[in-house]
Amino acid sequence: LSTYFSVINFKKDLLDQTGCIRTHIFCCKQSSLLSQCARIWLLCCVFSLSKDFILISEFSEQVGPQPLLTIPNDPKVCGTFDLNYFSLRIMSVDYQASFVGHPPGSNYPKLNFVEDSKVVLGDSKEGAFAYVHHLTLYDLEARGFVRPFCMAYISADEKKIMHQFQELSSEFSKASEFLKSGNRKAFANELEKKLKDLEYTRSVLHKETELQKKNNGCYSTQAIEKANELANVEKSIYEHKDLLRQITSYPSRKKKDVDFVQRETEKLADTSVLDDTLNSNHSDIADKTVETESDSRKSSYTPQLIKAKSAKCFDKRLKTMEELCDANFFHQTLEQLNITEKSFRGDLCFIYTSQIDGALLGKQRVTSFLFEAEREWEKEGTSKNFNIFSHNPTVPILNLSGELLSLESYTTCIDIDHIKPGVESMEGPPESSLSDITQETSEAADTETKGSFSSDKSIEAFGGVSPSSLQANYFDGLERKSKVSIASPSESASSYVAVPQKMTDGNLVPMDAACCIGQDGFIFEEPLPELAQECCGDTVVNQEPLSLLQGDPALQVDYILEESALAESPNMGLTFSELNTGVLSEEVAKINIEYVSDSTSFMSASTSSDRAVSPFTYGSALTLKQKKKAGHSALRFIRQYPFAQQAIFCLLSGRTLVILGVDEGTVRKLVNALFFFVPNLGKYGETVQPWLSSPFQLTDLQRWKLIGLQRAASPAGSSILHSLNRYSRYISILDCDSKTLRCPPYKGTLISHLADHRTQIKRGSTYFLHVQGMLTQLTAKAFLYTFCHHIHLPMDINDQGSVTSRRTNFLLQLGYTVEESKIVQYLSELIKQHYIQGSSMGGNQSFCFNYTTSYLYKI
């Protein structure tokens, strides 16, 4: 372990050296370093549970609790873990939270659009802890129309579950919302079919009744029987219609039903509508089915006669989950859960750091395309789901007129809704969208209270202790085991259920004031420097950085700074043109903060996983891993070639670097060593052409900023040389055979810090992080340069000259040489193009260049 420590300390030094930790906006590098460190805390699980997984189980009315599937869907995942036993546990916690029944004073069944319940469950026997998300799906054939399901995130690390409760809850809510909206659609369809069946049955019965009346008189037994049957069918139709109305009026209905009533489950069976369906001797009716089939008006579904009594509970085949929810929705759910599982991999510290990292990156959307690569799992999840879940969670469609939507429009709305997320936002005010996510972020108290109500019961049922004492025990436990957090904390109960604290407005809502004292994770009033120190101080091994929701330092700091800035000059935004350059840096900082905090407020309005949403998503093709590996080649290149700085200067200033050589391997190696210096590399590294054996065109220079080019003696080779010669003013040529570089000169210190051939850095990945840190700093400067009003806006129409000089002076004041200014200007142009177009790729881009003399550098 000691070697690890030394690595960490070294990195810490590195951090201080680069100073990037102090830049308050772009300190994501710090966290990316920390996320490196985080890998060190690899959880050594002593229990049967080797890896976290997601379990979906159902409380089947036929066989009781049963596991349905796990994510990842790999038997190795759960190992010896007893899924059946655990299903029983988690399903027994709170499956009765929702139900359908006759409410008092009502004659027909009523659907309750209940909230999902979210609890944490610990099980000392299996050594497993779970976030359990209960939900109910509607099934016309099920008892009480409901099928209780639950999704559980199971981990051996209870601290992770407790601390990531909010995130887990929001992720699972998304999945649940998919399931439920799919289910509502399917349920509505099912109801509609059933109604058609019933109506058809009614018409058949009606004929029969008339027939009986005619044949046997009005009061014959058969006639009365038939009339009763008919009445039953009528009632059933009425009830089903009402159900349909209820399900289609979901959003408004849901709002009214916030204070739903809890009833015991036993009653459900008695009041089930199924019992009220007609009792008919349908064998003879069935014969008539063929004749009357032509009567069916709608072609899509052929109505059938309804059997009098539904099949025995244990005989009938229950619908699978996929059938219950529309297949599309089901697969979306699985996808969502897969993403969730991926995003919660690793231990708490790793999650925290990557969350912070991601959040910080998310705030840099304006610039992050330049040098940042997004984590693999993140963009899959966020970019895909963002549209759907950004602010208005799915389904809720509230017709403003208050009229109920017809079924057709309802089902189609769901579809449209799903494809076009914009639709719903027009439909009603945000308050009316009442899914779990908004509830959590806005009026979370309700949901949570509900959750805790049911949990209380469970606690009493299982543990037999009061919730508050449990809480106290829990936190005591946490406090005591500050180093090893794997041991089960609750000594008083073999298993327990606890509801993690809810945070509102950045403050804790303490269950018990004493509980929170000493909880490191909850202290977030501290100012930033201390936080920063805390993060990379000696305690770094013992403590995870603060989680995003518990108190993201950057978010906090931004907020505070913004307030102070506003206090100083309330109408800041309007006064930029009056600024003089003397107070430049201060004001500039404010602009930055304001800008960033704006995006922060946007961020915080949405769910936590909305971070890093950018129209330009980064690549699975070029991963962070590859870049880190390339760090090694880069390090070697810098040590080997004295003109490495010039080469890097070319790349950073947007001048295409052509690496010319006979041997493909050598050229590719050099390309690999240099590619991460290319700004705006692109998702798949589109701006790099590692090996080209044909002459390049002018348009290629526009596309590629780093080209590996074959030197050949063939006629093609000579035309390659011709193109090199022709476009020599736009390119720099690194000849790896003669080891020369022809490029414009570079003067300055920036790149010598970036690429010092005497560097002490030994490892490639360390060097990569060092480069990333410096590039981030550079990006910050480019950001500053781009978004400073007063240097870009002309005083009057004919003010082109003064803008130019103001720009030049600004960069000189930042301490950049003429060449370094070119780098910043180039980055700035990229930022502008990216901001204006929403993407820096695609479209027909202009291609900038300079008329400067090139020199030949030799080894």
Next chain:
Amino acid sequence: MLRWILGGREAQGTVEKSAALFIGEEQPKNCFTEMQVLKGHFDIVRFLVQVDDLSAGDQHLSVCVFQTGDSLIELRGHTQQITAMISYTFIRGGNAHTALITASSDRTLSLWDPDSGNRVQNISDLQSPVKCLLVLVRLDVWLSGGNELCVWNRDFELQCKTVHHSDAGISAMVELPKNFIAAAMDKEIVIFKLNLSGSDIVVMAMRHLADHQDTIHSLIHINDGLFASGSHIGELIIWDSVDWTIQAYEHILWEEPARDGQSEFKLNHQKQIERSIQHMSSDGEYIVAAVGSGLYVYNVLMKSVVAYRRIAHDSNVLHTVLQRLMSCSEDGSVRMWELQDLPLPAEPASSGFFGMFGTFGRSSKQTGPPAKKIPEVPGLRSLELIGDLIGHSGAVQMFLSFKEKGLVTCSTDHLLIIWKDGEFQSQLRSLAVFQKLEENQEL
């Protein structure tokens, strides 16, 4: 033997010139630091016409209309190469519409709506392909010149036409005052008159000016009182627009004529190509002429040469512009020039190949060594190369300046390139950024 010596000398001269013209990569006066390549054509791009946006004519079949870098509309319809193109603005329903008239070797004339890309009008089965087009805004008619001169109204109805001319046909036309038209036909300039009586238009040839000794390649309007023509052998004639008299006659002889009979044929052939006046442009006071691979700047008012450069490009100059003196050439480059005052001892050797005969009438070709005469010309300035634009891989056919928006060049390599002032564009982008910030209320 002598031929070899001559050839050798010439080659050496070229090398010297090229060396002198090599400007290098340091070009502080060259503001075009940004380029945008427009793809869309699949053949040589011959013409550029400014509509509202920009459009370019392909050698074949199609015309693309571009706007800020994207090929907007492809106008397809011609089956052979496009020979002439002109924009035509007319008033319809109170609004000014700009349309595009194209002429093609397939003997059709088409009117295109550049907004929709529709071929609004089409005339086929012309007797001869049209080589040039001229719009007379004043009369709201337009003219097409081929083997005959046709006058059309805005509805594409033929108003009148002249009788069949020689096979050479009309290669260029300029509008003269009082409804006169000057048309270049091979070696002659024919003056036509448009007679308007009511709605009828009658065109008739008024006079034939046969002062050029070789084919006229270029015919331009200088100002209200003057127009100019340039011929294949370097004759530049300034004409009076009203009475069609010669105001000035220049015979540009880049090369000292070979006196050696043995080598005459070959050298003459070479020289004639080099002296051909391919293109001229004027700002009313000066004329710049593309003469072979050289440039020639002439002051019309002073009737004197201002500056010249025998070898301005490695190959024939195809197009020039005077406002910001530029030239483009078959060698694939665009060069920017600046008129600089000569240091008092006039530039020596190079002037030796220049012949100037500032007299009326046809001059004999040899009136002594012209080298001696040059320093005597007062106010002679030099053309200094201040920058070049390299990007095309084929001959640059034409360029069109859009003021601060940039310069568009078209080439045989099927590309168009917009050259922009990088600094200006950067400032524009900054403004756009702040505008968008404001719109998104992120400011």
